[in-house]
Amino acid sequence: MAINHRHFIAAQKLSQMSTVHIESLGYVGGNATDLDGWRHFGGELLGMQIEERDTSLALRLDDRCQRILVDLSASNGGAYYGFQLSDGDALDAARLALQGRGVAVHIASVEELKHRGVEAMFHFVDPCGNRLELFCGLAAAEEPFQPSRPLQGFRTGELGMGHVVFSMPSIAEVLPFYTDLLGLRLSDYAEEPFKATFLHANARHHSVALIESAKSGLHHLMVELLSLDDVGQAYDKVKEEEGLVGATLGRHTNDYMLSFYAWSPSGFLVEYGWGGRAIDEATWRPERLQHGPSLWGHERRCCINRV
Known part of the structure; x- marks a missing residue:
């Protein structure tokens, strides 16, 4: 076309x-067969703060609990993409609008909300199969941001x-x-x-x-x-x-x-x-x-x- x-x-x-009002790109999730590689790449090379999360790594860039999540997997690649909305009302309005246009949306599980560090979220896929997540309330970290090297x-x-x-x-x-x-x-x-x-x-x-x-x-x-x-x-x-x-x-x-x-x-x-x-x-x-x-x-x- x-x-x-x-x-x-x-x-x-x-x-x-x-009627969907996205404020920003909030986080990105990726799959990796090698978490040690990400510890070196994201931390030692790029200066991101690395936090261990069971079989995942949370990479911090600021005062939020994470901005990049890397999950241990059998394959590599991008996994999910979180876009922030202002609050729960905006999130509900977005979900209803997308459903009204025939988009299949899925409410996040308790485990997914905890993993992403958000108050509420739902997900769906774009026409190419990319998993998009609309959320509100990305949690603040308990400690100030500490880069892995001076920056x-x-x-x-x-x-x-x-x-x-x-x-x-x-x-x-x-x-x-x-x-x-x-x-x-x-x-x-x-x-x-x-x-x-x-x-x-x-x-x-x-x-x-x-x-x-x-x-x-x-x-x-x-x-x-x-x-x-x-x-x-x-x-x-x-x-x-x-x-x-x-x-x-x-x-x-x-x-x-x-x-x-x-x-x-x-x-x-x-x-x-x-x-x-x-x-x-x-x-x-x-x-x-x-x-x-x-x-x-x-x-x-x-x-x-x-x-």
């Missing part, structure tokens, strides 16, 4: 009518934990689900050198992006630092390990993020960046990107045995 300018304008109008911290708060990018065969077939049903708003889009659409829930340039690819699933998640030096120091550490760099240090054209990409032990990429652009809803106008994804850098590095 072709994507054209009118298609995007329609998507923008539909998102404004949605100034991560940019979270009202912006959420960062963003996720999903690969899929057809953006046009999936986009209405994220705009019409879930109410995410169009930031901008690209048709060359590959098709990509960027969607925001708050002032962060995008909390979700969709890219066309033969594969479906999580392409990467992004976390943003408060200091450029922290990004540079992590880049030095990642470069020391063979095959870990997925894309070199560079700066994106649309959100201005200065970042690099590293292969996680779960097989998806983690973008580690600084300097992201903020959107002012009152003045922002979506446009088609015409100058490629990066102003400079972000040279891709291939690595065997990666998904």
